[in-house]
Amino acid sequence: MISTLKRWLDSDVGYSFRTSPTAITAAVIAFICVFCAAFAPWVAPHNPFDLATLELGNARLPPAWSADGRWEFPLGTDDQGRDILSALMYGARISLAVGVASVVLSVLVGVTLGLLAGFFGGWLDAFLMRLCDVMLSFPAILVALLIAGVGRALFPNAHETLAFGVLILSISLTGWVQYARTVRGSTLVERQKEYVQAARVIGVAPLRIMRKHVLPNVLGPVLVLATIQVATAIITEATLSFLGVGAPPTSPSLGTLIRIGNDYLFSGEWWITIFPGVVLVLIALSVNLLGDWLRDALNPRLR
Amino acid sequence: MSLVMEPMSTSAASSATAPLVQAHDLTRTFDVSAPWLNRVLERKPRQLLHAVDGVSFEIQRGQTLALVGESGCGKSTVARLLVGLYAPTRGRFTFDGQDAHAAYATAEGRQLRRRIQMIFQDPYASLNPRWRVADIVAEPLREHGLLRDPQAIKDRVGELLQSVGLSPLDMVKYPHQFSGGQRQRISIARALATHPEFLVCDEPTSALDVSVQAQVLNIMKDLQRQQGLTYLFISHNLAVVRHVSDQVGVMYLGRLVELADKSTLFNTPRHPYTRMLLDAIPKMHDTGRARTPVQGEVPNPLNPPSGCAFHPRCPHANARCKAERPAMQTFHGVRVACHAVEEGRIGV
Amino acid sequence: MLAFILRRLGQAVLVMVAVAFVSFMLFQYVGDPVIFILGQDATPEQVAEMRAALGLDQPFIVQFWHFLLNAMQGQFGISLRQGVPVSQLIAERFPATLELAVVAALLALIVGIPMGVYAALRRGSFLSQVFMTVSLLGVSLPTFLIGILLILVFAVQLGWFPSFGRGEVTALGWWTTGLLTAKGWHHITLPAVTLAIFQLTLIMRLVRAEMLEVLRTDYIKFARARGLSDRAVHFGHALKNTLVPVMTITGLQLGGLIAFAIITETVFQWPGMGLLFIQAVTFADIPVMAAYLCLIALIFVVINLIVDLLYFAVDPRLRVDKAGGH
Amino acid sequence: KTFKWSSASDIATWDIHSQNNALQNGIHAAVYESLVYYNSQTFKIEPMLATSWTQVSPTQLRVTLRSGVKFHDGSEFTADDAVFSLQRAMAPTSNFTPYTQGIDRVVKVDNRTIDIFTKAFNPVLLNQLTELRMMSKAWAEKNNSVAPKDIKTQDENFAHRNAMGTGPFMLREWQPDQRLVLVRNPNWWGTAPTNVTEIVYTPVSAVATRMAALLSGEVDFVLDPSPQDLPRIRSNANLKVLDGIENRTIFFGMDQHRDELVGSDVKGKNPLKDVRVRKALYQAIDANTISRVTMRGLGQPTGALVAPQVAGWTEGVHKRFPFDVEAARKLLADAGYPNGFEVDFACPNNRYINDEQICQAVTAMWARIGVRAKLRTMPLVTYFPMIQRHEASIYMLGWGVPTFDALYSLQSLVRTPGQGGDGNYNVGRYSNPKMDALIDQIKVEMDPAKRTALMTEALQLQNDDVAHIPLHNQVIPWAMKRNIEVVHRADNRIDWRLVKVN
């Protein structure tokens, strides 16, 4: 473990990481966020999803350092008496899970379809690209509304799991298009390259060429796009929650927290608004900065 | 000369009857027309580009055929046709008595692919930049299931690298960590991994300086001597061609215009284009002497000149050259497609 | 060229039919408008009667077919909420959205491109780092939050800009514009900035990345070797070569602007199509939603077409008549 | 003086009979007047375009019309207009049938008198008449607006975008979703304290933006402020909040029909059929805390299904079962669920004040007694069709009583579903023959005092049965500048005659 880390730090990418203060800061912030989210049940002072522990009387307490604050709730409480700090951790857990899952899903779908379209071309390409056009016409919000509708009609009793499914599905359904387009573009270039033809001359089967030769070489931009997309997906999730198709209200995601906070903008209970927003910005910023750094680090000409 | 011929004569018994490689009337046309709707609306005809047009040649086992010609005359297309990257529009390519293109499509095609390999023009581009050399060289071994045991594969890769003058220690490096010449050698090692019998080399040394070029050419010659390899060798550099080949084919605008023994071709070129080409070679030891470049403009392959495609640039062209396309004919063991030669207007 | 346009328009129709089909397949799940029409007190019989009258009780395939038949005659149905032909509604709302999107796009381009160029030329300089980081705020914050924060600061605290609406509009025939009066500009500022921020970030980053690539090409090096001025090299040669990918994305994003406008328009009560759409969604106003989605599809196809035509204007290589040669 | 106000949505049409929508009806009332109207202070029915009325027979009401009333175009308001308007409300394309259901026909007696014939005795006819506004027959005929705008067809009538009534204000300009301007009618028949000469309405759908507009002074009055912002507004020197109890009661309904609940872990039986379980759920809810914390005082906890303004309400039925977690636990254990159970719980999230927050708080309270409610919230477009398909096990509903008569609620909510609006919102399908008998008796009882007593009895029966769990009467806050004077009405409507801008 330590030695792999050491080896990584010694590689070219590792080196550029070590020498970039921005990357290190971003990585530290991202790590803290991910850690707190992943280990929320152990790290968080309260479990805001355990409804039986919520005390309505504790609602809207300000952060601990202000006059009415209580150290029990370091960042104050929201309108249901949830500890904001804990809610943030649990919420980030959902948001990050939704963000990562939807990005993974759209990467899988997008990359596969993009590869197929680019590699085989012809009617498959034309069909897939028109499909992209169709998908482009549906804003993520609408797709979410519609999928939520379908999902609820099909599984009237699967509430929470369904909500996540809806979020992930609708974000990835609109997200795969850009991966498909990017990958298709690079594949068109890549499949003309001689190393692909060399593999064909060797007698490697097309699907295998696609997987082993083309894929690693078109993945660079995809990886960078994906890191940016994680942040965007969290925001999309926030936006969807704003429109009421997000996570169930009893287990609020970061997005839902922001939406709730949105109602408190003018009320003077600023902590309900500010903290979720700050966390979202921190996550998005750190992931984006890491993506920026990675793009530069993976580009041998910039090294 | 006798040294060169020796390995061929050893294998001559096995293939005395048929040459290993036979290209018959190979043709490849590219459809570069505008999309259908455009053609209909703008009343344009279909646009066909005859990249290779009726090329025939044979190579005996253990021999080298060199292809020369201007940029864009179709040399690479011929190479790609032979290894099955393109299917021929017309014509046939027979390898060891077997129709190769029919075979490529079937399961036995794998077997054939093992026997025919190619070295690409650009050594860097033909190596997957994300693979280690060990994997690159081992790919054909794995793909054809020649070896399965990882240790055996490793040994064989080391052996191959050594045979092209690299160290087995280089296995763990990536292509970009090598110099141009070394990369070229890696792609040769890969091409040799399956013990091919026929190697198609597309400008394998164009990017190299003379010292590295010499190293690469020497390796190729050594291999030919040791393993009886057959080469199709494509190059711009006539000095190199002269060094490596047994036979030389001169191409012009998709067609073979002259095909002859190396010494015959260089000593007594017949086709006017061949002559011009030879005149254009810079001479090393007469410093400061001007040479005569080939006159005139390169014709547009989409709209080739009528008759003999070379006639607009040919000093010997007459009306017949403009109207009638010359066919390949054999004169004194040399195959030439030229009316002037046929009519004896050009002396030897 | 004509053939190209014709083919793309043909595809547009296909895409729109596909979009409409999918929409109708999904509309049965968006809810029931009848409750709004009859009020909460209506009896189940009245509700059922109304649903039947509106054709909502039919399978989606039948509803879709009716929609198609009507659409072919240029009719997109009647808004269930407002009882007005949808085409008329959309025509009323379209200018507002288009003005907003165009102003936002221009803002994003005018600010984003020079910033991107600068960040590429002075890679690593303090100012460009600031650009790169601050611009990330634009993609890190959800649009609605940005909008409300802008309102909070510039409308409530400072009182510089109005917090909602389009202000005065002038009618030019059927087209209404708010861009002829100072008040109109006053009203469009905040929504346009909100809408532009995301695009600005994207364009800036895109231009920067493309510039970094282009600046390393041989022709830029050669242009420098010829001693051309920096202006000519950076803006004449380099920028123009980044334009093709920038145009592709910007084109897609302009379509996206219209889609993103849903939220901005809601926040700023901008009387455009996005607001219309979101109200249609909360009302389950199916004809409006269907027409809107088709229109968005059409806009995307048209924008893509324009972008492709712009390619021809920018890149002479694409203009070449393949047969022509020389 | 100009009065600028705002709320979430715009009206959909100016055709008074095209759609039945509370906000729209309130705005229409500024331009079109009805025969009778509720007094804003007392909420008693008072004359408007009618001066007097007599119940000639159980099915015949004779109405005398006000004289000297002029439409905005100067023409006189006559019995023809009244008959025309009432018939228009009954037309097939009208959506005011909920108010005209009982009316059989309308007949002109003379120029100043009309007769309204009902199908049966209709105790709430006058209440219904408050929502039936008067339009000029001549104007409608001239402008192709005889029939109400049919929302199903293309043809747009003139009355859709234009308005011409007898009211104190006249329509000047209407840009849907942007701006609606009304100006004072100088020739109005009545006198009113209002000093407003122009009313500008701008719908703003985002609540934060709406509040921003109030804070920045762009509007004078917000009909539906964000409850979260009220403390801030109350403490703002330039602004004030006017609260008033709306005659709308928020309650939870429960599926008492299914033999096994969908999405519950109790198999083979329906725990909600057990009155002890229902009562346990009831007693686990701390309505006072919800009212104080979640509602910030915008809810008046109640044990009755109707608001105090409604006939039939008494202090007795208003009293809640006490909040008692222990008692609730015991009730559950008695019913055989000592560890509680899992149950589906659905709420709207954009219908009532803080609806989603209330449900969350209630979910947490139920969690205390072991009832694991799986909360799902959704917008009203999907919510109402969903509960009407009986898909929710526990659901939230708010019921307003435009007639100010408990029958309205009882018939819809607790009567076994049947014909003619019986139990049309009894989506939990509570059924008690005794209750049904009571309600059928109220329907035909002509003695007001006796009728009221019967209604109280029915309300009490509902409480005893815990057919529904009442929560609170909604308190509606209006936020406005300090210089605005309005009268808060229980139907959440502004009385335009009483608005003053100081």
Next chain:
Amino acid sequence: MSLLQVKNLVVEFPGRRGTLRALDDVSFDIAPGEILGVVGESGAGKSLTGASIIGLLEPPGRVANGEILLEGRRIDNLPHEQMRQVRGRQIGAIFQDPLTSLNPLYSIGRQLVETIMTHLPVSRAEARQRAIQLLKDTGIPAAEERIDHYPHQFSGGMRQRVVIALALAAEPKLIVADEPTTALDVSIQAQIITLLKTICKERGAAVMLITHDMGVIAETCDRVAVMYAGRVAEIGPVHEVINHPAHPYTRGLMSCIPDMDVERERLHQIDGAMPRLNAIPTGCAFNPRCAHALPRCTLDRPDLMPAGATQAACWLHEAGGGAVSSTAQPEAVA
């Protein structure tokens, strides 16, 4: 007086694992009207030398030491704007790939006119007239018509001619040509070289010609510099270097060339490979591959020293070591 003087040029790439010294103490000069050929092993630093002269080293590469003088004026440390005026006006450049050197989005006329107007005080019409003349000079037929065509509409050879026309547009005194014919086939190569030669002759411009092709060097150049591992190994008149190479590396290089006239079974080759930049041996960089290496070669780094008619950086030619050199001079070519 020489037109260009390069004195002790050192180019470095500061990098992660220390600084790479890609050019080490390179000195040479070019007289007006002279064509200097530069040959050498791939990676020897030929292109870097050219790039340093026109001041277009790609960062992080930098000139760490030494001077470059044009007509006696230092140009390696000129401010950006002044250097820009030197480029194009004083020093023209031609790069290897004719397609990528031209901006594909502008017609060649525009690019020519733009270059001319940047450097010469002429009107647009005059500039265009001049551009047409340049195209004619470089042998493009129907120049009046072709001037408005775009780069992709030209064949490779013609494109390279356009690039030459661009390099000549402001009549520079020096042209740095980095592998101008590598991508082209022999016949086009011949055309380009002929063109370059005539233009030099007519305009009196000096040329620094970088190439792999000894034939081209032999045919075109007056003098030739041979580079190896970031240093000049030998420099001298072209006939001398080719026929009587003094440095063992040059000798090896010459013998590697396949000869048109001589049939040989195996080409002569220099065994081994050029050292990597971060592992250049002490002493003479060529010593591991040199058949004649002296003990001293592994210790001290030789500078250029007279060796017959040329100058070579080899201890074999140290004054007094001439005897060694002549005895060690093996089976030299021709």
